[in-house]
Amino acid sequence: MYHHPLLILTINCYFVNIIYFKILSISVIIIYRNYGDFMKNIFSETYESLENYFLSIGDKKFRATQLYDFLYKKRIYNLNVMNNIPNTVKDKIHEDYDFSFIKILKKQEDIDVKKYLFELNDGNRIESVLMYHNYGISLCVSSQVGCNMGCKFCESGRLKKVRNLETYEIVEQLLLIEKDLGIHITHIVVMGIGEPFDNYDNVMNFIRIVTSNKGIDLGSRHITVSTCGIVPGIEKFMNDFNQVNLAISLHAPNDEIRNKIMPISKAYKLDELINVIKKYIKKTNRRVTFEYIMLDGVNDSLECAKELSSLLKGINCYVNLIPYNETENIQFKRSNKVQILAFYDILKKNGIAVTIRKEFGGKVDAACGQLRAKSY
């Protein structure tokens, strides 16, 4: 059959156009998505970095004060309502920043505790726990999706680290919970899912944002960062934030037991950890908290209590004994009350400041080491 060359050319052009159009559309989608990824979320910006941003676009530094005032004091997130910012500047902010929020997926409540499950913009999930104390309202935030530290007793760490949380994803845990409950959080503990010193920069920017007196203005001494014992992180932290509290997940009085339950102790031995803590105390003049989860038959013997007393003798610290919260996936058992009290007595007699932690949230799986127990 004969086909006129003009017809063939027309058909070819038609198919070439379709293919060209498809390639073009896919490219537009990819460029758009990547552009979205490049846009920084506004809640990741510290006050100082926002000042620099405004200078970089030829505007004035004080614009950072205005924006922080809207975002963190008035809690207004719609740029159009910010009437003291010129439209040209608003257009630029719109171009450069994403104002999106993570989402609250679920809330579980008990009398003195509320646990929130959040979905991040990429579908990952994290949790935060709010606790009502007699001294204020404290929020335990997560710093990573999963955790690579592999502490054997920890439900939160059963999911390996997927990624670090961005600064805004930590800030928004606080903003969303405050809005949901109509409250002001007075204390923060970075003790949820993740090891904060494994996501150092983003966690430290989070602290800079919530302590800025241009915004949320939380006192540094109302914030506690808890590490499983990453020595270089502690070194850095003592230089960067000498007023923020430091807590150490210790959980054992010697390397032998610690190696069995906390793999990090193979990288940083106990004497190295204790030495850096002494340095930290000397430099900051702050008291350090040692967290000690009481695991039946593992670290709760009276010998362990004596050994712990000698290890901590002369160190400006206090020990928080934490009755273990059993979960179905982990075989450790909680020490019984008599054992916990006997352990407590030995520390006390040896002059160590010690408390037994009030238990929060067992009914909603929000207790220490239980985050993500039933969320997935």
Ligand code: SF4
């Ligand atoms: S206790 Fe903390 S550092 Fe250890 S695995 Fe759990 S979340 Fe990670």
